[in-house]
Amino acid sequence: MNRIKHTLTMASCFAALLGAVGGAEAQEMSETAAEFIKPESWFSIGVGLQDGNREQLGTFDNERGSGVRLLLDADLKVRDDKTGIWKTAQIKNLGQDNRSVKLGYNHQGQWGVTLDYVSMPRVAPFTVYSSNSGLGTATHIINTTAAAGSGPEVEVKTNRDRTKLSLYKNVKDHLRFNFNFSNQIKSGTRVWGQRGYGDGGSYPEFLLEPNNHTIRDMDTSVNYMSDKLQLTLGYFGSWFSNEDNLVNVTRETGTATSPYISLPLDNEAHKLHMSGGYNFTDTTRGAFKVSYNRALQNERMHLSDITGLSISDTAPTSLEGRIDTTLVQVDVTSRPNPKLNVLAKLRYLNDEDRTPPWEVVTGSTTIRSNPISKTTYTGKVEATYRLPDRTRVTAGIKHEFQDREVPIGNDSDGDGFDNERVVPFRTELSETTYKLQLRRALTQIANGSLSYKHSERDGSNYTDGDRLTESSTLQITPYYISDRTRDKLRLAVDVRPIDVFGLQFSSEYVNDKHSKGDRPHGRDKARTQLYSIDADYAYSSDLLFTAWYSRQIDEIWLGTYYAFNGTNPAEKYSEVEDTSDSIGFGVRNQYSDSIKLGANLLMTVTEVKYNDVVEPTGVTQLPEIESETTKFNAFVEYVGLGPGTLRADYVYERWDTNDWTWQFSDGSPYSYLTDGTTIVADDVQESNFIGVRYTTEF
Template sequence: MKTHSIFRPTLLVIALAAAFPMAPAWAEDDVAELTSPNTTEAALNLPYTDKANPLYRQYNGVTKEGVSTNVDVDIVRRRDADWFRVNARNLGLRTQEAGISYERQGDWSISLDYDQIPRFSPYEVSTAVSGVGSTRIVQPNIANTAAAANNPNLYDVTLKTEREITTLAASKFLLPGLKLGFSVKNEDKVGSRMSGVRGVTGTGANPANIYSAFLFAPEPINQNHKQMEATVEYTTEKYQIAAGFYGSFLGTKQNALNVIPGTNTALVAANLSPIALAPDNSVQQFYASGAYNFSKDTRANLKVAWSEGRQDDNFLTGQPTLAGIGGSLNAKVQTTEVYSSLTSRLSKDLKVLASWRYEDRQDKTPIRIFGTTTSAGVTTNYLNNPESHTANWGKLEANYRLGAGFNLTGGFDYSNKSSKEWERHDVSELTSRLAVSRTMGDSVNGTLSFAHSERKGSEWNNGTTPPILPVYLADRNRDRVRGMLDVAASEALNVQFAFEAFVDDYNKSTYGLDKGQGQIFSVDGSYALSDVWKLNAWYTKQTGETRQYAQGAVCTTGNGSNCTVNTFRTGTLVQWDANLKQDSDQFGIGLNGRVAKVDLGAQLLIFQDKNKQELSNMPATTCTNASCSTTGAVAAGMGVLPDTKYTQNTVKLFGMYPVSKATRVRLDYIYDLRKMDDYTWSNWVYADGTRVYVKPEQTTQVIGLSLLHSF
């Protein structure tokens, strides 16, 4: 279980990190003792969990009911300029982390850290396939009938991934201002995650694989990821220079997944196996940067970086390939980046900023034929699709101090991207923005800003506009407003308000995205009820909406030309509008204080995310054959999709009693209610009978007892 604390890192927070600020337990401590950094503190934690619900355990690693004993340790020692630190959290749990470091200030430092990060699937899975977690998935021995969905041999499977991360870092000053740094990070990730493969469509009056013939085939994961970085820095009062190397190397120990049929060999498509898994890959980057102070008011920055990414893992052995492909993709992508900026205070009231960033990405992966088909005498070749591009980002900004604490900021942001491989070779966007702010006020401070963006581009390929414009290339106008207000109503009461809204308007293609909008509003306040009791509360409201146009064909005897036309709202296709809405509410309130020697705290958290998919303008009839000589009514209920909703309500309580000057006892209680109303996972059944289920309402309670002692 993760442990977080706001003010003192030694105060244990169990389960979901019940983080409550609290006052020191002993006000009579000597000043010298309070200011001394030397501490040795340990905590023995005994949290009891009544249920290991899938939604609750997703990241805390508690997979069973009962007590999950763990230990926290903090050690700090200082002698002159030498610092020695040891810290550990959740020792004994799947989320344990530990670190040790030694530093001589201004000279050298070294540290070693270890972390475990689990991730459990929020779904309950029951299956009759075997080999979950391995590279060989064996389908059950059962006929392709409805009986597969009621197989008595189903057993429960827990899908999860676990990461172990070790990081070593060190630095050394060779000369005044000259510093070398080095770090290496090693991560091992193992487990399995939800996945499926397409089998053969079932036959008969009641086939088992009614769900698009998908077979349960969880992806096995066994990977090693190494990251290395080395830096050299030289700093003077006038300029700063740095150079370095960064490398990322991903190695996968499993490169293929095999799905083996059971008795029902017809369920598994021919030539389905082996299925390729993630290949090995690497990225290496060299960079150099510098900054120069022309004066106390003017500063320039420059950074240049070159990187190369490779993916040259061998293809799967035993697979038929076309002549001339070779043994691997031999992918290679080289990227050059340059960033520069200049800031200057032209007068006591006027400050300007100018910056430019350039990126040149060259995909040098060989283009080869990976497949070919022939139909009606026409041969079609299938090639890999390398993508190279160049991009530029520019910014010009001025800030003027108006007086009385007010500032006016205006600027322009420019971006341009071009690629010969895109359907639109060149796209540019210009943003104009203006903001007014007030700072250093006695009771009211805030900011209000407006921005307008216009994105345009060159002609589409061959002068023909596609029926659906890719969102990232389409013309778009965007208007955005942001506001923040900080009000200190009194010495005891402080309230902050924030608001942001945007409106997108796309150059509408025949089908696809048309408009979008979103808003975020938040309020956060704190109130001192007394010298020892504090109250805080916050609320956030987030909404989003996108509108798009779509079409689909219903042709039972083939897909003729009438089933592929792109004419807007005419012809023989099923056409509709889609209005997608997202709505999120988050609320929290907390109270903490002290009664006699007992520190007390309470917190209530409420979260709700809701997604609506509104389809409209469905036609009454559509064609039923390729020539559309006959028509039929659209199926009843077509265009109706249920809402999906996720809710979390959590109550956290704690109390801590100082048994002695060095020993404290802490008691925590957590009540956690989570609901997931998602029709897509309410009762999913794979073609092989595997069932995936999410319990719509899950309640978890945690009672934790902790003993904290300072040595």
């Protein structure tokens, strides 16, 4: 005891002597701490010069040709440490078409507001020359006398401008209100067309679809949160409106007998939802969601207001379209003992199309609107058990049953839904999937996972409809409802033999075998293979390398009917194979305290092969398509010129393809017969970009 007292006394004396020094030290640490806690902001400005053509690779930024770019980006964050109020601004690509700005004011833990603006261009990766007039407006005029390729260049581009407002407010610790509203304007044109009528014959003509859309979403919810119970009650509303509802297509010469093409009409959807979670114990939790959504499309069809048009008495002037969707889902997870995890899910989803089955077209052939409803029941159980040797085994089963419904039957005179159906239908579908997975930490330096899934899908008899049963040789099994056996194998291995070097390998194999029964046509099988390897290596803490390679092969085998003009019946077998190989390299080097270097290379080669067999007539094969994308970028950063960082970037991009999508068989550009509209896509596109920017951090 005496010793302690003595110690205290001595220490107090020394401490008293240290008063001034200690204060200075404390102040210094305080400033250091202030640096630690100050959020980082930066502002960057620069200029870039681009040369070349990047129609394909500039699809989403509209930087397709040569020119100068303003490079302006910023990430600004200010926090008032006393109040916890954040003021933020994130600016990206302000000098370009794909710009975005996000502003935030957030009293952390209390309330916050965010305003977010994004501009997303999309430009057609080809050039259109057309003499048609009024393209992209509500009135198109087909130039029936224009020679191929004689028209002026036409811009084909859409732009989405989305503004989003988000608010939240916390009430004490347990309640939170969220409100989000977004307004998205999509404007511009996209490639469209029509089947010509009257003097135009029955073949395609070129049009541009006017896109003057407004999409509004409102998402609001109130959330209750406690340690045991979480509840959310919300409303989601979505409104689509289209400035145009019809396009009137006329011709410079001749008569268009059916000159109007409809456009998407205004629609809206309203959803009420409630979800929740409850922790029954520390190891058992249940979660649920219940939602009801009503989608409506009931705008007046303006064709009804145009005099002189033939509108059936039984056709609607407003579709009165309505689809009600109800979801009930319950999930339970539990860990009855430390080694066992169990997951169970039950799901009920009902899509009820309550749109009246209108008789839209009458006369020699009746055509009706054809609502489809379906109810899907899903159940899933999965268990994971932890074995002693750092291995986990997972086994599971999932069953899904779908009850599908369409209007059936015909009128007494033979007209009706069955007679109009051109694709077989199944009223019931059922699929069971079994899963087995092993995951193991093999050693301290390697880990692996192997999973296998097997599923069987079948269903009720096909409802062909009268239109299809006229010939059994036409019967097909649409791939998305056909009987199918699927085997899926996935392997992943992660190896890090030394801290500075790692390898990651993954492979996936999916094999679908479709059974057609006694029906002659449809998909036979499909297969996907993926092989991927990633590597990283740190030569030193200042020099890092990454590399990766991926190959994915997708194949589809399809057997279909072939009867050219109703004669010369034959069987047609097609194999379509998509292969993509991608390789990437990256290097980062902190060359010195003031200089940092880096480079990336990405190359992707996509091959599409077509192999058609037609018996007994033979066939001319489609040429295979090979497209190659190369992207290389390098940068150097220099610290020391003033308070910021000077950075120079170089980007090289190349697109090389023999894609014949827009070409005739002799390689000449595709053109439309009537109006001479011609579309040209450059096979080889190359561009270089050099940019210099200065970034200040504060």
